[in-house]
Amino acid sequence: MNTPKPLIKDHPEQDLFFFNCRVATMAGGKYNIIENGALVTRGEKILWAGPGQDLPGELKKEEAAPIDCKDKWLLPGLVDCHTHLVWGGSRVNEFEMRLKGATYEEIAAAGGGISSTVKATRAARGDALFSRAKKRMENCLQQGITTLEIKSGYGLDLETELKMLRVMDRLSQEFPIHIEPTFLGAHALPPEFKDRSGEYIDLVTQTMLPAVKDQGIATAVDVFCESIAFSREETRKVFQTATDLGLRVKLHAEQLSDSDGAALAAEFNALSCDHIEYLSLSGARKMAEKKVSAVLLPGAFYFLKEKQIPPVHWFRELGIPMALSTDLNPGSSPVHSLTLIMNMGCLLFGLTCEEALAGTTLNGARALGMEDRKGSIEPGKDADLVLWDIDAPADLCYLAGLSPVEMVVIGGEIRYTAR
Template sequence: MNPVHFDSPIDALWIDCHLATMTGEKPYGTIEDGAMAVADGRIVWIGPRRDLPPVAESSARRVYALNGAWVTPGLIDCHTHLIYAGNRALEFEMRLGGATYEEIAQAGGGIVSTVNEVRKATEESLFDQSVRRLAAMQAQGVTTVEIKSGYGLDTQNELKMLRVARRLGAETAVRVCPTFLGAHALPPEYRDRSDDYVALVVEDMLTAVVAENLAEAVDVFCERIAFSRDQTRRIFEAATGAGLRVKIHAEQLSDTNGAALAAGYQALSADHLEYLSADGIHAMAAAQMVAVLLPGAFYFLKETRLPPVAGLRKAGVPMALATDCNPGTSPTTSPLLMMNLACILFGLTPAEALAGFTVHAARALGRDQHIGCLATGKMADFAVWDIQRPAELAYYIGGSPLTMTVKAGVPIKGPIR
């Protein structure tokens, strides 16, 4: 389990800390008074400090004593629409006045209003607006984030968004996993021509995305106000044929059986899921998919239909959490607030909430071989917290007890750039 013998120098040793490894059977995978050794960006030894070989400290180029702090895996936000321009505060007021999500969308608001702002924005402007949101996430322990396109809705602007995502990953201390979401909404110029737009997504946009290697996965919003099952199937066929994994926005407003459709393509995840049926749960379990729950959108839209947490739990479907950071339905950059909402609104335990932003979120991105827990061989991505117990991460409303993040063994303090 811990193969290093400390007969050659290691990069860093982390001691005087408690570890929430998110491994094993017990909640949090706790190791009290633990230690971790890091070399070449990966964890090479982890365990109780009492088991640390005496030579370890002298073998380390740097020793970090954390004064009893708790260490968790770096948080992973596995569903965001972080790149956008402008905001939709006016729609917020409309919604408070009684307008529904669908009524706003049908009136030309919703996603399309953000599309107009993104199309007008330069790549540099999009980067400048988005990097501030990414910095706010990093200040709450995020070391990996998924970023979707989907506010361009034409080839030029979808590529623009994905190039900004690539630049964010290159120029900040947060790992970025880009997802192509060309099938997010129907742009105005394709009104009443949804099949023609899907053809554009498949034949033009996706081809260009693959040519520039701009995405790791393809997402589709399969819903009565978005894209049908047949249209979703066509996009999934093209995506998997191009060697990309798929995921789906499903069962948010109605039961379209989208999760079961995605299961047939071995999708990474189905996200939202308030209207997920028992058959959908069974299909997800059989396909070993992850359910990504988005309490921010549930709260912001004042939804009343709860996702079937008990059914997912019983079926053994892993439940990830995410901010769903977007300007219309979840304008937040706070994973800690999402943990609290998931516990209060959805009935998750604090341990499940933390697993939702670590080990299960990693699986939802297909990255669980490298990140998501603290274990030998994993990337040394972790967050250090000034707390007495891990449940505090879901307990407090507002603020952040983070003292530092570490990505690939490198401590990150202050600005992420």
Template sequence: MQNLLPEKIDTLFINCNLATMADNALSIIKNGALAVTGEIISWVGKEKNLPDNFEIRCKKILDCKNEWILPGFVDCHTHLVYGGSRSNEFEMRLKGISYEEISKKGGGIFSTVHASRNASKESLFTSASKRVKTLLKQGITTLEIKSGYGLNLETELKILEVIKQLDKKFPLHIEATFLGAHALPKEFKGNPDGYIDLVTQTMLPEVKNQGIATAVDVFCENIGFSLNQTRKVFQKAKEVGFNIKLHAEQLSDSNGAGLASEFNALSCDHLEYLSLSGAKKMAQHNVIAVLLPGAFYYLKETRKPPVDIFRKLKIPMAVSTDLNPGTS
């Protein structure tokens, strides 16, 4: 950074190595220094280029002892707010029981939905706070959190309100995503279209009115929601002003990525079964491919996302934790 060192500096980091990530590269500065004034990085460069008597400008000087300073990580796909525990499912997975079988037996998402509906806002905030603190320690400074463990208006709003509280409490940026179409709740068994009507006609407008989410996601899958049902959610989401995301092609090729691309989605996530035609649509609409290796390995999947195709088509890729109570 070819600018002058400010007259007033809150914190100056010296004796450090910097990965500035300028110009889409690491742009490493060895033996560097970095100045912070307020909430702004006000100077960065070689320590030897600091002016004489720079110390008198600084409230605090920290010697990094030749350690690294990196940009904060972005965790762009999490399900961090939930009630209960699904540790018993780990044993089930070790015995070879599939994710679909666990779900059909009332486990998986449905177990967490039951616990989340019965949990107080305070208990959800307390448990989620521990997870946020762990991510902060790992260098994550921007975090996306989805709802989706309520599957009714009251609990979906409760989860989104907790996400808003977390954003206010902790020194990182949090974006909330409404994932009301995560699974079909038991009270709508045999009536998925009726539940999608609830999501589109009641939940989405209320979430928008309260301003507690910026994006909408859907689990488009053979154990989730069909392509037509997903389209209905996206149409309403766009109508009221939400960004679009999608759990796409995790367990089968449902052509969800192609649909999401038509709505200029921010991202399609998982993508193990993505087809070439779906990838081409993502490339045409600048949709980011979010890879979730934690879920892939936990579920013992064998089909990997088509990373070579992403590279060939120059589709941007992101890697995220998919932090959730059951599969990552």
């Protein structure tokens, strides 16, 4: 390929007509392959998709820009539904500590872990955070990610949490990728509140959450419910406040132990439970009952050398949608490639290639409450599309870490091309 052009700006809006393409629509979470396909966009939406020979005559006469796909694959844009993309500092030293045998809990107890990133993020100016995050966003666009969730949670005070959310808003203005900002004020206990978690939760619920709501800079609220973070009752308090404010909730649950967080998340009709390696069958049943998505994060599993595999068989049996995401963060999952995560999902968690691709398209969108707009190629949905130079959709799982993107379309506009 030639040198990539990272972002196309200021080009005239025009409907697009893709032809000579093979299409995997991912509707219903299945490949649904269309050979000799065609697709027409109208404004920001998909107008029509199907076999080229079935293209309605009136659409053939439309003045849409023709794009000869030359038998390449057209798929829905990728969705990375769980990231911590905005942060300051580095934790490469902790990576070396873990290689020497230190556990996640031991590193956290020694002042490392999330607390280390909090210190660096608090000290960083907004412009510096934006500059570093911008490079990560460019990588997202070039690998075909068209929808992205970003969490706060490295501030743990009102000023820095709002600073992070403002950086996300600035990224949303700079990039065409759709960003879903999540407030994760209850990520860890800040050092100034040592042994006073109840007081910190009061700060989150009484001060931070109302300010976040007033500024309209987050669409959901997350909590880390775990033995090294916040209890089930503390999580309930945050969820109740968020719900009262009209904000959706999601949960870091059952990553290191079973805290019965998934059942609590289901009680509050959460969008998703994420990690969930230690999920119980009763918790899974409650997720299924309330249609809570499971977000699998094999990057953290891999980097932390975990052994407990998420109960994928229960998700299949109970019909719980499985999303896959990078969990991009500086400590437990510094993984920048969503296709590598698909490979990990297959090899570490036993997903099929079709399940992995559904996890980064339709089910990823479902974990953000956006399945009616994104994640599959269907008329009426957002025209977020990626043209891939691959032999089959399974190549995105098989060719570990490779992202052979030819073109990225977001909202009906060409936003990146490798030509």
